[in-house]
Amino acid sequence: MLRDKLSIKLSELLSALSLALDSANNRIFQHSRRTAYVAFNIAKNMGIDEHILSDIYYASFIHDIGMTGEMTQYSIEDIHNDKKLKKEHCQAGAEIIKYLPLNERVHDFVLYHHEEWNGKGVYGLKHDDIPIGSQIIHLADYFDLNYGSILNEDINVNNIKRFFIIAKGELFSPEAVDSFLDVMDKEKFWFDLKFYNFQQILNTIEPNKQREINIGELKKIAKAFSVLIDKKSKFTYTHSQGVAKITKDIAEYFDYDKLVVDKLEIAAYLHDLGKLVVPNEILEKPGKLSKEEFDIIKSHPYYTKIILKQVKGLEIIADWAGNHHEKLDGTGYPEKLTNNNLTREDQIIAIADIYQALTEDRPYRKGLSKEEALKIIQDIGSKNKFQQEVINGLREVI
Structure with a gap:
């Protein structure tokens, strides 16, 4: 059972959610995680205050959170090579962060992470007018975008150093560049970046290890991410929020404890997290999907569960969220679970999603x-796909 004080680490949650964002079409896998690692090392080497260091770390995970909605039509390279798109994704990201339980500094670090030291960035801030976290994330982000793809090749570190020495005082803060040059001298830095289990590396450096979140904060984060998920397609603009509302109502109808209601609501907000991986041309295809396209659609609850299960303490929420396309008779997907494996909580979210x-x-x-939808759901229930009591609960709250 969840307690009001969860044993969930904020950094672990942001890392998992960043992976969902970076697994999306036109994105670079684990880009935000590597950016967080590089930014942390630069800031740590500079002797940055621990509280600011933590905020730089958190901001790095979500620095590209604004690359959602209509931005998904562009590749990460398109956005970073277009000043207008860079500004738009910084603004969009900062706006989303206002709704997260994070320090105001994180908002500023994300808003200004494309400022250049010489004042030629998207907002025209210059030198120390640029927040220190933005200076560092800008450098770390640039490094991974340009060199992250060749980490497993024979890297010429001297060539990379040469570039940053030339860009020092122009694109990047001189102090941040000097710190990064020191960091690049350590073999461990490169070994870490190439390690196959990168989350394990992040666990070893995590700042502010005591920063946990309560259920109210978790709900805020889940709701904010549900908006990002739903904005991926104009046909699902309020889908997850609708599922969460119905799920909450059914849970209260069954007189669940408030903490269980909250958990179910959070799982409903995040149930389609894996849809960030599905290309829009499949989500919005007007005709019948091919078998290959439907197989891609069927992968989304798998990714929802696998991403959420990376966060210790979210296991039951991950199961409820990831089982929303399973059926009692074993005809669901992606695990073909049966009534021996599925709980009433799983079915509540599944029924809310269908409706x-x-x-x-x-x-x-x-x-x-609503009458047509309820009739279809009743017909599905009569074929032993869902418990009748759950269907009755839906009918009552609708």
């Missing part, structure tokens, strides 16, 4: 009325 989807417009049809 919400049926009543929303889709590329291939208009949304159904």
Whole structure:
């Protein structure tokens, strides 16, 4: 059971959610995790205060959080090579961060992470007018975008150093560059970046190890990410929030303890987290999906569960969120679970998801009325796909 004080580390949660963002189409896998690692090492070597160091670390994980919604049509290279798009994703990211339980500094670090030392960045800030965290994240971000893809090749470290020496005082803060040059001298830095289990490396450096979140903070983060998930397609603009509302109502109908209601609501907010991995051309295809396309769609609950299970303390929420396409008779996906494995909580989210989807417009049809949707769900239930009591609960709250 979740307690009001969760044994969930904020950095671990942000790292997992950043992986979901970086697994999306047109993104670079684990880019934000590597950026966090590089930024941490630069800041630590500079002797940055521990509290600011933690905020730089958190901001690094979500520095590209604004690359959602309409931005998904662009590749990460497109965005970073276009000043207008760079500014838009900084603004969008900073706006989302306002709704997260994070220090105001994190907002500023993300908003200004594309400022250049010479004042030619997207907002025109110059020198020490640029927040220290933004100076460091800008350098770390640039490094990974340009060199992260060749980490497993024979890297010429001297060539990389030469570039940053030339860019010192122009693109990047002189102090941050000097610190990074020191960091690059250590073999451990390169060994860490190449290590196959990068989350394990992050666990060894994690600053502010005592920073845990309570259930209210977790709900804020889950709700903010549900908005990002839903904005991926115009046909799912409020889907996760709708599923969360129905899930909460059904849970309260069954008179669950408040903490269980909160957990179910959080799982519902995040149930489609894995859809960030699915290309929009499949999500918004007006015609029938091919088998290969449907297989990609069927992967999304798998990714939801695998990403959330990387966070210690979220295991039960990960199961509830990831099982929302399973059925009692074993015909669901992706694990083909049966009534021996599925709980009533799993089914509550699954039923809420089906109802919400049926009543929303889709590329291939208009949304159904509540009566039509309930009839379809009743028909599905009569085939031993869901417990009748869960369907009755949905009918009562609708």
